[in-house]
Amino acid sequence: xxxxxxxKQRSSVRERAKAIKPFRCKNLIAVIExxxxxxxxxxxxxxxxxxxxxxxYVVDQRGSLPDDWQDMRERRSLSKxxxxxxxxxxxxxxxxxQACIDHLEKHGFxxxxxxxxxxxxxxVYLHEGDYKQHAKLAxxxxxEGRGISDKAVEASEMCVAVPMFGMIESLNLGxxxxxxxxxxxxxxxxxxxxxxxxxxxxxxxxxxxTIMPRDDxxxx
Numbered sequence: 001x002x003x004x005x006x007x008k009q010r011s012s013v014r015e016r017a018k019a020i021k022p023f024r025c026k027n028l029i030a031v032i033e034x035x036x037x038x039x040x041x042x043x044x045x046x047x048x049x050x051x052x053x054x055x056x057y058v059v060d061q062r063g064s065l066p067d068d069w070q071d072m073r074e075r076r077s078l079s080k081x082x083x084x085x086x087x088x089x090x091x092x093x094x095x096x097x098q099a100c101i102d103h104l105e106k107h108g109f110x111x112x113x114x115x116x117x118x119x120x121x122x123x124v125y126l127h128e129g130d131y132k133q134h135a136k137l138a139x140x141x142x143x144e145g146r147g148i149s150d151k152a153v154e155a156s157e158m159c160v161a162v163p164m165f166g167m168i169e170s171l172n173l174g175x176x177x178x179x180x181x182x183x184x185x186x187x188x189x190x191x192x193x194x195x196x197x198x199x200x201x202x203x204x205x206x207x208x209x210t211i212m213p214r215d216d217x218x219x220x
Contacts, residue, residue: 025052025188027136029109030181033059033097033152034143035173041065042081043174044141049085051178051185057138059100060093067093101155110134113156114141114180115148122158129160131184132191139184141177 030048035041041058048056058065065072069091072078078086094100104111112129131137140156142148153159162171162179171179 023052023189025054025185026192027109028053028185028188029055029057029104029138030177031057031059031100031104031111031138031140031152032173032177033100033140033149034061034146036062036144037173038064038077039081040144040173042078042083042086044177045078045082045089045091046085047174047178047181049082049089051181052189053089053181053185055090055092057100057104058091058093059095059097061096063095065091065093097149097151101152104138105155107136109136109138111138111140111152111156113148113153113159114139114161114176115153115159116161118153118159121153121156124158124160125163126160126180126183127163129158129183131187137184137188139180141173141180144173 030044030053032041032044035044035058045056047053065078066075072091072093073087075086082089094103101111112131116123134157139160140148140152142152160180162176164170
Protein backbone atom coordinates (compact mmCIF):
# COMPACT_ATOMS: atom_id res chain seq x y z
CA UNK A 1 0.00 0.00 0.00
CA UNK A 2 2.82 2.39 0.92
CA UNK A 3 4.61 1.58 -2.35
CA UNK A 4 1.43 2.33 -4.32
CA UNK A 5 1.01 5.69 -2.58
CA UNK A 6 4.66 6.51 -3.22
CA UNK A 7 4.26 5.79 -6.94
CA LYS A 8 1.16 7.97 -7.08
CA GLN A 9 3.02 10.83 -5.39
CA ARG A 10 5.95 10.56 -7.82
CA SER A 11 3.54 10.50 -10.75
CA SER A 12 1.72 13.55 -9.39
CA VAL A 13 5.03 15.44 -9.00
CA ARG A 14 6.04 14.60 -12.60
CA GLU A 15 2.66 15.75 -13.89
CA ARG A 16 2.94 19.03 -11.97
CA ALA A 17 6.49 19.62 -13.21
CA LYS A 18 5.34 19.07 -16.80
CA ALA A 19 2.33 21.37 -16.36
CA ILE A 20 4.32 24.33 -15.01
CA LYS A 21 7.25 24.09 -17.45
CA PRO A 22 5.80 26.53 -20.04
CA PHE A 23 5.25 29.13 -17.31
CA ARG A 24 8.79 29.22 -15.95
CA CYS A 25 10.67 32.46 -16.66
CA LYS A 26 13.90 31.41 -18.29
CA ASN A 27 17.04 33.35 -17.33
CA LEU A 28 15.35 35.29 -14.54
CA ILE A 29 17.23 35.33 -11.21
CA ALA A 30 16.32 36.85 -7.86
CA VAL A 31 19.39 37.98 -5.90
CA ILE A 32 19.27 38.53 -2.13
CA GLU A 33 22.20 40.59 -0.87
CA UNK A 34 23.51 39.78 2.60
CA UNK A 35 20.19 38.78 4.27
CA UNK A 36 20.24 38.33 8.04
CA UNK A 37 17.02 36.42 8.74
CA UNK A 38 16.81 32.81 7.51
CA UNK A 39 13.04 33.19 7.39
CA UNK A 40 13.38 35.99 4.84
CA UNK A 41 15.63 33.82 2.68
CA UNK A 42 13.03 31.06 2.78
CA UNK A 43 10.25 33.50 1.93
CA UNK A 44 12.08 34.88 -1.11
CA UNK A 45 12.77 31.33 -2.34
CA UNK A 46 9.09 30.51 -1.88
CA UNK A 47 8.02 33.65 -3.77
CA UNK A 48 10.48 32.93 -6.57
CA UNK A 49 9.23 29.39 -6.99
CA UNK A 50 5.55 30.32 -6.87
CA UNK A 51 5.99 33.11 -9.43
CA UNK A 52 8.06 31.09 -11.89
CA UNK A 53 11.48 32.67 -11.30
CA UNK A 54 14.18 30.30 -12.47
CA UNK A 55 16.88 30.72 -9.77
CA UNK A 56 17.75 32.46 -6.51
CA TYR A 57 21.24 33.73 -5.70
CA VAL A 58 22.20 34.61 -2.13
CA VAL A 59 25.13 36.87 -1.22
CA ASP A 60 25.94 35.27 2.13
CA GLN A 61 28.92 37.04 3.67
CA ARG A 62 28.26 35.45 7.07
CA GLY A 63 28.55 31.92 5.71
CA SER A 64 25.21 30.93 7.18
CA LEU A 65 24.26 28.75 4.20
CA PRO A 66 26.04 25.69 2.80
CA ASP A 67 27.75 26.06 -0.58
CA ASP A 68 26.02 23.12 -2.18
CA TRP A 69 22.37 23.35 -3.23
CA GLN A 70 21.77 19.73 -2.29
CA ASP A 71 22.91 20.53 1.26
CA MET A 72 20.55 23.54 1.30
CA ARG A 73 17.67 21.30 0.27
CA GLU A 74 18.31 19.19 3.35
CA ARG A 75 18.62 22.19 5.70
CA ARG A 76 15.47 21.96 7.81
CA SER A 77 15.30 25.70 8.55
CA LEU A 78 15.30 26.54 4.83
CA SER A 79 12.91 23.78 3.90
CA LYS A 80 10.47 24.86 6.59
CA UNK A 81 10.53 28.61 5.90
CA UNK A 82 10.33 28.13 2.13
CA UNK A 83 7.55 25.52 2.52
CA UNK A 84 9.85 23.06 0.69
CA UNK A 85 10.30 25.45 -2.27
CA UNK A 86 14.09 25.16 -1.83
CA UNK A 87 13.75 21.59 -3.10
CA UNK A 88 12.38 22.84 -6.42
CA UNK A 89 14.23 26.13 -6.97
CA UNK A 90 17.96 26.20 -7.65
CA UNK A 91 19.77 28.32 -5.05
CA UNK A 92 23.42 29.42 -5.30
CA UNK A 93 25.37 31.25 -2.60
CA UNK A 94 28.23 33.74 -2.99
CA UNK A 95 30.76 34.98 -0.45
CA UNK A 96 30.55 38.59 -1.62
CA UNK A 97 28.56 41.04 -3.71
CA GLN A 98 31.44 41.38 -6.15
CA ALA A 99 31.67 37.61 -6.65
CA CYS A 100 27.97 37.52 -7.52
CA ILE A 101 28.27 40.50 -9.88
CA ASP A 102 31.25 38.90 -11.64
CA HIS A 103 29.36 35.62 -12.07
CA LEU A 104 26.27 37.35 -13.48
CA GLU A 105 28.26 39.51 -15.90
CA LYS A 106 30.31 36.53 -17.06
CA HIS A 107 27.08 34.76 -18.02
CA GLY A 108 25.55 37.76 -19.75
CA PHE A 109 23.02 38.87 -17.11
CA UNK A 110 21.85 42.46 -16.74
CA UNK A 111 21.12 43.53 -13.16
CA UNK A 112 18.46 45.85 -11.79
CA UNK A 113 18.27 46.94 -8.16
CA UNK A 114 15.18 47.36 -6.02
CA UNK A 115 15.94 50.64 -4.33
CA UNK A 116 14.54 54.15 -3.85
CA UNK A 117 15.54 56.55 -6.59
CA UNK A 118 19.30 56.96 -6.72
CA UNK A 119 21.02 60.06 -8.12
CA UNK A 120 22.78 59.34 -11.38
CA UNK A 121 20.85 56.13 -12.07
CA UNK A 122 17.86 55.48 -14.27
CA UNK A 123 15.07 55.15 -11.71
CA VAL A 124 11.52 53.97 -12.29
CA TYR A 125 8.51 52.94 -10.29
CA LEU A 126 7.78 49.23 -10.58
CA HIS A 127 4.81 49.57 -12.93
CA GLU A 128 6.77 51.88 -15.26
CA GLY A 129 9.64 49.50 -15.95
CA ASP A 130 10.20 47.31 -19.00
CA TYR A 131 11.55 43.97 -17.75
CA LYS A 132 11.47 42.04 -21.01
CA GLN A 133 14.07 43.88 -23.08
CA HIS A 134 17.00 41.81 -21.75
CA ALA A 135 17.29 38.08 -22.44
CA LYS A 136 18.95 37.52 -19.06
CA LEU A 137 17.88 39.52 -16.02
CA ALA A 138 18.87 39.52 -12.33
CA UNK A 139 16.73 41.41 -9.81
CA UNK A 140 18.56 42.46 -6.64
CA UNK A 141 17.02 42.80 -3.17
CA UNK A 142 18.98 44.40 -0.34
CA UNK A 143 19.72 43.67 3.30
CA GLU A 144 16.79 43.99 5.72
CA GLY A 145 18.36 46.90 7.60
CA ARG A 146 20.76 48.65 5.21
CA GLY A 147 19.02 47.96 1.93
CA ILE A 148 20.95 47.46 -1.30
CA SER A 149 24.68 48.21 -1.33
CA ASP A 150 26.30 50.95 -3.40
CA LYS A 151 28.30 48.28 -5.22
CA ALA A 152 25.16 46.43 -6.31
CA VAL A 153 23.53 49.70 -7.40
CA GLU A 154 26.60 50.67 -9.44
CA ALA A 155 26.49 47.32 -11.24
CA SER A 156 22.79 47.68 -12.04
CA GLU A 157 21.30 49.20 -15.16
CA MET A 158 18.47 50.86 -13.25
CA CYS A 159 16.78 51.17 -9.86
CA VAL A 160 13.19 50.06 -9.33
CA ALA A 161 11.01 51.33 -6.49
CA VAL A 162 7.61 50.17 -5.25
CA PRO A 163 5.32 53.22 -4.87
CA MET A 164 4.42 53.91 -1.22
CA PHE A 165 1.31 55.72 -0.03
CA GLY A 166 1.39 55.30 3.73
CA MET A 167 3.14 56.78 6.72
CA ILE A 168 5.55 53.82 6.64
CA GLU A 169 7.67 53.99 3.50
CA SER A 170 9.25 50.59 3.54
CA LEU A 171 8.38 46.92 3.00
CA ASN A 172 9.98 43.85 4.50
CA LEU A 173 12.14 41.69 2.26
CA GLY A 174 9.58 38.95 1.75
CA UNK A 175 6.76 41.33 0.81
CA UNK A 176 8.95 43.46 -1.46
CA UNK A 177 10.28 40.44 -3.34
CA UNK A 178 6.77 39.11 -3.89
CA UNK A 179 5.46 42.39 -5.30
CA UNK A 180 8.47 43.07 -7.54
CA UNK A 181 8.92 39.53 -8.84
CA UNK A 182 5.21 39.28 -9.67
CA UNK A 183 5.41 42.25 -12.05
CA UNK A 184 8.75 41.25 -13.56
CA UNK A 185 7.74 37.62 -14.09
CA UNK A 186 4.35 38.60 -15.51
CA UNK A 187 5.94 40.78 -18.18
CA UNK A 188 8.57 38.21 -19.10
CA UNK A 189 6.03 35.38 -19.22
CA UNK A 190 3.85 37.38 -21.60
CA UNK A 191 6.88 38.06 -23.80
CA UNK A 192 8.18 34.49 -23.90
CA UNK A 193 4.66 33.32 -24.71
CA UNK A 194 4.90 35.22 -28.02
CA UNK A 195 8.58 35.13 -28.93
CA UNK A 196 11.52 32.75 -28.94
CA UNK A 197 14.62 34.39 -27.50
CA UNK A 198 17.14 31.68 -28.36
CA UNK A 199 18.82 32.47 -31.65
CA UNK A 200 16.38 35.36 -32.16
CA UNK A 201 14.04 33.02 -34.00
CA UNK A 202 11.15 35.45 -33.86
CA UNK A 203 7.48 35.05 -33.08
CA UNK A 204 6.06 31.69 -32.08
CA UNK A 205 3.62 30.06 -34.50
CA UNK A 206 1.44 29.17 -31.53
CA UNK A 207 1.72 31.28 -28.35
CA UNK A 208 2.48 29.52 -25.08
CA UNK A 209 -0.08 29.86 -22.29
CA THR A 210 0.48 32.67 -19.79
CA ILE A 211 -1.88 31.50 -17.04
CA MET A 212 -2.22 28.06 -15.48
CA PRO A 213 -5.64 26.53 -16.18
CA ARG A 214 -7.87 26.12 -13.16
CA ASP A 215 -9.08 22.77 -11.96
CA ASP A 216 -12.69 22.03 -12.85
CA UNK A 217 -13.77 22.35 -9.24
CA UNK A 218 -11.56 25.30 -8.25
CA UNK A 219 -14.29 27.90 -8.60
CA UNK A 220 -16.93 25.96 -6.73
